[in-house]
Every structure is written in structure tokens, then in C-alpha cells.
Amino acid sequence: MKHITSRDNALFKHLKALTGSTHQQRKAGQCVLDGVHLAQAYVAALGQPVQCVLGERHYDHPEVRALRDRIDEAHVIVLADALFTQIAPVANGIDLLLVIDTPGGHLPQAVDTDCVILDGVQDAGNVGSILRSAAAAGIPHAFLTTGSASAWSIKTLRAGMGANFHLNIVEHCTLEMLGARLQVPLLATSSHADAAVFDTDLRTPVGWIVGNEGAGVSAGWMARVSRTVTIPQPGGLESLNVAAATAVCLFEAVRQRRT
CATH class of the missing domain: 3.40.1280.10 (SPOUT methyltransferase, trefoil knot domain)
Incomplete structure (x- = not known):
């Protein structure tokens, strides 16, 4: 598990770019899931994320703890609260983000369904x-x-x-x-x-x-x-x-x- 406290950390800079720009998400081939519900939905449907990013203050929140139990610890990153605030998409939420590789859709040869x-x-x-x-x-x-x-x-x-x-x-x-x-x-x-x-x-x-x-x-x-x-x-x-x-x-x- 990584614990990041410096805004000069390369991983934090990457996270800040992803949360701040759809262009950066497309360039990296990654997207960001905000909050417990989306994180639970992703893990249930598609498995392990690239990264699970937590704020210090919510590390032991019951919903966060339940989700952490389903994610490999090597994928978990803990950010100092002051850093998480800089990348949080919404205020007053639970400080949890998942970074995932953007799923790639496929264009069927024939579309014969709804x-x-x-x-x-x-x-x-x-x-x-x-x-x-x-x-x-x-x-x-x-x-x-x-x-x-x-x-x-x-x-x-x-x-x-x-x-x-x-x-x-x-x-x-x-x-x-x-x-x-x-x-x-x-x-x-x-x-x-x-x-x-x-x-x-x-x-x-x-x-x-x-x-x-x-x-x-x-x-x-x-x-x-x-x-x-x-x-x-x-x-x-x-x-x-x-x-x-x-x-x-x-x-x-x-x-x-x-x-």
C-alpha cells in the first residue's frame, strides 16, 4: 500500500491530470470512478481496478473498509487529506476514487439486437x-x-x-x-x-x-x-x-x- 503526502509525487500529478481533464483521460486510456457506489459496481462487474485511491480521513470508513477487502492491497493508494481535496470531483463525499483502464467497446459486424x-x-x-x-x-x-x-x-x-x-x-x-x-x-x-x-x-x-x-x-x-x-x-x-x-x-x- 502506498501513502502519498507530497504534491510533487509523480503518481499524484497523474491523478490530478486524470481528474481535471477528459482529454488527459483519453490520452492515458484511463478514467476515474468517483465514490463508493461506482467503485462497488465496477468491482462487482469487472474486477480489480488499476488503482484504488483513498483519503486518510476515510480510510477506515465502514463502506470503504468493505470495499478494500475486495481489492488487492497492492492497488491501494492513500493520499494525505490535503492532496485528496485537490483531486476530489465533489465536495463532502467519501474520499474514494478508482482509476480504471477505459473499457473498449466493439463494433459488431451486424447489429441485430436492440x-x-x-x-x-x-x-x-x-x-x-x-x-x-x-x-x-x-x-x-x-x-x-x-x-x-x-x-x-x-x-x-x-x-x-x-x-x-x-x-x-x-x-x-x-x-x-x-x-x-x-x-x-x-x-x-x-x-x-x-x-x-x-x-x-x-x-x-x-x-x-x-x-x-x-x-x-x-x-x-x-x-x-x-x-x-x-x-x-x-x-x-x-x-x-x-x-x-x-x-x-x-x-x-x-x-x-x-x-
Whole structure:
């Protein structure tokens, strides 16, 4: 077990770079999990992290101690409290981070199962929430186009609550890469559609294309859409948040398939 007290330590500098920049995370091929829940979810799903980073003050916290028991001691790093404060993504949390090698997704030769495609969804909270709904609904694949927020940023991971570890996530997808591989009908939501999602047959696999928060689905992807559906909104609001709309569609399919 390593105990770091100096801010000049090379490992601490690496940790500070990772927690401060998505670019640095991509460059290193690593990402950071913040807090006990995400750490527990990762260890349960994928095993040992590269590093488990603890603050001195929470070293013997009951939840931290339970997690430490599941991690090889050689992977554990204890930071002086003053140092952990400099890299903590949130204030007043439990001082625990995991550093992991960013899981690499794979692009199937044929996509013949349910999937979600995020087309330029820029808000990390929305991306994480969509991934969380997709995992909960049993969707195996999530494809993110260039321009979407990183699926492995600290904010996205926090919003996903461990969903990332149960999905095949492929980033930087393009229409040229993915379009020819899709063997399921592609659906999108639209306020101008004639059919409601609740009246649409979703009992067989489909792909859902989810557009940018402001601009919606890009023209190239919209040209590939087999059908648009609407979500009835009797309250009269103009639209739903993109993550909420996606959750409605995914779980309408779950409802239909249960019956």
C-alpha cells in the first residue's frame, strides 16, 4: 500500500491530470470512478481496478473498509487529506476514487439486437442517464457519434450509476461505420409523428436514434430512420428532456414484451 503526502509525487500529478481533464483521460486510456457506489459496481462487474485511491480521513470508513477487502492491497493508494481535496470531483463525499483502464467497446459486424445511438448528445448528465436507462432496460449496445459527450467522463459515469459496466459502448461512431451494420429498424421521436410510441409495435428488436438537445437528430441519420413516433404530452409542454424521452421509449418496449 502506498501513502502519498507530497504534491510533487509523480503518481499524484497523474491523478490530478486524470481528474481535471477528459482529454488527459483519453490520452492515458484511463478514467476515474468517483465514490463508493461506482467503485462497488465496477468491482462487482469487472474486477480489480488499476488503482484504488483513498483519503486518510476515510480510510477506515465502514463502506470503504468493505470495499478494500475486495481489492488487492497492492492497488491501494492513500493520499494525505490535503492532496485528496485537490483531486476530489465533489465536495463532502467519501474520499474514494478508482482509476480504471477505459473499457473498449466493439463494433459488431451486424447489429441485430436492440441498441441506442446517441447522435451528438452533448450534456454528460444526459448521456449518463440514457446509458443508465438502456442498461436497466436490457439494451446491449450503445453507440455514440462524434460530438457526443464522453461516456467515460466523471460526470457521465456519476449519472450512469454503474450502467457503463453492463453495456457495449462504442464512441466516435459515424453513419458510414455503423449504418450498414444495422439490421434492425431505426426509430426516432418527433412531435410531428402520427403514431404514439404507445401504439407502435416494439415487440421485436429496434434501434433508437437520440438527437442533440437543441438540434435533434442530424439529417444523415434521420434519412435512415424507418419510423418516427411521438410521446403524448397532455400537460402541454413543448418537449421532454432527451434522457426522459429515451427512457419512456425504452420502457414502453419493455412493457410490450412482458405481455
